[in-house]
Amino acid sequence: MNKVDELLLEEIVGKDLKKADALNIRKNGESIERKVSPFINIVPKKDKNGIDVFVKDDVKFGIIHIPVIITESGLTDIVYNDFYIGKNSNVIIMAGCGIHNDLHKDSEHDGIHRFFLSENSKVQYVEKHYGEGLGSGKRILNPTTEVYMKSGSLMKMDTLQIKGVDDTIRITKAELAENTTLVVNEKILTNKAQKAYTKFIVELNGENSSVNLTSRSVATEDSYQEFKSDIIGNTKCYAHVECDGILKDKGCIKAIPQIYAKNIDANLIHEAAIGKIAGEQLLKLMSLGLSEKKAEEAIIQGFLK
């Protein structure tokens, strides 16, 4: 790994890489480093690009890092990663992709992640997407996440796309069995002429399943963002979808939240609010001594925290 690789990795997973119990670093379409533990195994797929991650039953706590870095301009990397989480196990999975593109060809990473959560397992999934480089070639990231949750399981997803990604289509699908909870916090900031599409399809199939989905987006300059959610309540269940957007400059945000209750006991809520930064928020921070520009930055930083 060279300096660019190290800095890219630091952007997406921080400095905690060494704390991982299991690890797989992928660079320009190939695994360059792997670490496994007696409880967490990582096996490369034989029929296509990607890995299978196996977490045994009753693993009290484990940290898994699977970062991807792309520094080769013009590369399209499609990867299929599957995660099998054993019964009663509790893991943190840190994923993400950093693209450094200094040339004119487009660089693209499409990560298809599937999570199979066994009974009473818990997963915290953190995904950060980041792009940099001076080239005119686009930095494109299209993550697809599928989550299959068995009875009593919990999945918490935090996804963040803050900087430098030109085009993204994010698709998240989940199927929830009884007594399961899915919590999603998505944060996206776009600038220049960037485009970001995000879509959630969640089926609440088991009694007392619940989903809490929060999407916060900031569209600045000439960028465009589109949020779609399709939540289906098939039984006694609860869903709360909140889509908040802040607009700056000529940024545009379209939100299409859809909820479909198919059962008398399904309780589904959606809220969507898009607009510029509230004037009173600026006034309050300015009354604390922040300049208008600093106040605006603080509000956006807080919003995406």
Add this chain to the structure above:
Amino acid sequence: MIELKNVSFTRDNKKIIDNINLQLDDKKFYCLTGPNGSGKSTLAKLIVGIEKPDSGNIYLNGIDITNKTIDERANMGIGFAFQQPVRFKGITVFDLLKFAVNKNISRHDACNYLSKVGLCALEYVDREVNNSLSGGELKRIEIATVIARNPSVAIFDEPEAGIDLWSFQNLNNVFKKLDSINKGVTLVISHQEKILEIADEIILLEKGKVTKIGKKDSILNTLFPNSKCCQKVKYE
């Protein structure tokens, strides 16, 4: 010291502030009172810089601040607690106090400011300043942000509005202490007799004009002439 000279402010053909001349001295607790729509909040906003006067000038310790922005005035020492505290998404109480102090403070420091307004600090410091906080909690946090700035001019716009009676009693204690903490000008907009009672001077604003100003003892009797009469009727 704050001084307003010939300050007027008109909106929608209505004179909201009508040629006000007013001097507020250091080490004094002023209570600004008057009927709804008399221009109290507008007067505060003119001093803070949220509104600009159509004519006249505002001076802070002899310096003309009429054309200064809100943040410039804040950095010169003017603090303002909004009547309706602003809510944020993602910004925590700790963040807000850090902005107020304008340096990296410890959680311990932040907790001290919250304790001053009677909040059990550890429960609040990491909470977002959003709808999950009650009106009374937000009001106290708002006041804490002003105390944290240690302003030479502290202005509070109806700090008791929306606060329950139990909290109000505590809030009053906060102001009693604040008077001693703040060695500059303290200006509280209020209708509450309890707050008026702790003021050094009371300013009565009616239809955009200062109609009375003076020591609380001389003004209070004229403000509530019917209070005994009302009690009499009640008991009779």
